[in-house]
Amino acid sequence: MINYKDMIADIIVENVSDLTKEDVLGMIEVPSDEKMGDYAFPCFRLAKVLRKAPPLIAKDIAAKIEGNEVFEKVESVNAYVNMYISRGNFAKELVKEVIEQKEDFGKSNLGAGKKVIVEFSSPNIAKPFHIGHIRSTVIGNAIYKLYDCLGYETIRINHLGDYGTQFGKMICAYRRWGNKEDVIKEPIKTLLQYYTKFHVEAENDPSLDQEARDIFTKLENGSPEEMELWQWFRDESLKEFTVVYDMLGIEFDSYAGESFYSDKMDRFVNELKDKKLLQESNGANIVDLEPYGMSPALITKSDGSTLYITRDIAAAVYRKEHYDFYKNIYVVASQQNLHFQQWFKIVELLGYEWAKDCVHIPFGLVSLEDGTMSTRQGRVVFLEDVLNRAVNQTMEIIREKGVATDDIEATAKQVGIGAVVFQELSNNRIKDYTFSWDKVLNFEGETGPYVQYTHARAASVLRKASEESVAKAAKLEMFNPEFISSDSAYELAKLIYKMPDVIKEAAEKYEPSILTRHIINIAQGFNRFYHHEHVNVENESEKLTKLALVISAKTAIKNGLALLGMSAPEKM
């Protein structure tokens, strides 16, 4: 497949010696209006260098590019060079490539030999997995898939919140008011009840806090009884989390949470001391970050115990030594911006040059209509409930419409859960949003079901044609680009063509929504084409050619959805 941008850049660089290819690639753009061509090159900035009026420069450049057979037309309009791709050849090359590559369309080997760690989801043990957790979980998964697709070796880490004084409280509460059967039946809800009760009781009886601290100290020192309980809480919680992960089709390579690093922290406290970075302050140890415009970072508490910043430092060093990452990505809420800035800086001050390879990918806050989420006050929406309701609603819609899917339940899961995932990945991650049932259960317009429906519709068109025709179309038999040179067909082809670049951009910017939006565009393009033209027509050549385009669009949508962690049903 021709890389048009690359080609244009080469021609321009050849003729304008003052520019590097990189400059030119950055300047080439896609006009807002397709009537102005497929690619455009604005010449304003060349005026100073070339000491010539922009329109004249545009005219000269246009003359150089013109005559190249891949373009149907090249013209200069004021200071712009507008280039129109020759449609027939383009469509044929594109369709051929997509059909040949199938599920590999969009992949590349850009990251061959480089390891990327993505830390995401990371819920707290014994706390509910609620709608707020969907963000890190789903965005992180998409980022992992994007990097995987670009050929990077990836490691998915679920950095479980499985350590800290809270577990002293939990064990304390369990021993006082707990019951084994209840925990087994509903681990998280029960444990949370104990935890909440602990806080209520501790208000009246401060000795409880001391008891909890003592228990945690025992746990830290490896006391068998405490360890056993902790391990049990952890296992039961993880079982419950796994239900949700299975629904979402998400897996991890490592569940090394905070506890994993509990014995790996002394080294850094000592290193900080040796490098004279640590200061004593009110009995605690801090790193002064004032010179870098940040508030001080608390490394150890006045009682000598460590905090999560120390664990994060230990974890990062462990990962560097254990995996030797190229990039170490943290998909964690924007609330923790300062935390990450602080410890990235500390790692840098410790002299680790790879500090620059650690990236925090923040995302905005989810709130509920009646305020921010609060588990203790019962203001919480469980992720599992959201997914289940979306699935149930899908089931109803499928029954209403009477579509003959092979397995209604399986399809409803794909569509319902897909709807929730897709919506999560639709907007820029940095935006805050308010959770609303109406919105999450809306399946019309720019939604997951819309895109999946489009895919199912394409599948349906292929079913309508004979298997033989589809096989012939896939081999580009009787292919005549004339039949897909209409505006709607051409726009669709262009959108498919851009997908590999969009995948790269989404990965570079750690922004899955860029891909989500593009998939919507492809779906819109397909639906427009579908309504505008008939595919299964009498004329064999026309039919086979259009079928080839349908196969390509279907492939692109399916591959795109897969990168978002969604499946694309054949019927729905």
Next chain:
RNA sequence: GGGGCACUAGCUCAAUGGAUAGAGUCGCAGACUUCGAAUCUGUCGGUUGGGGGUUCGAAUCCCUCGUGCCUCACCA
């Protein structure tokens, strides 16, 4: 109070410093005897929070003010 982020159509959101700021949704008007109407077509809708500045060109960069959210030492 310090720091950070956000502010674009009634609502939810797009827009690598480029040409006339685009979608979806809502409202209104249409399209199923023709490959799936979870669809499509048309229409209505804008002082890009206010004000300065830089630039040939600003929603985008800089300054300033406003509003909202997050964060700032023994939770994570």
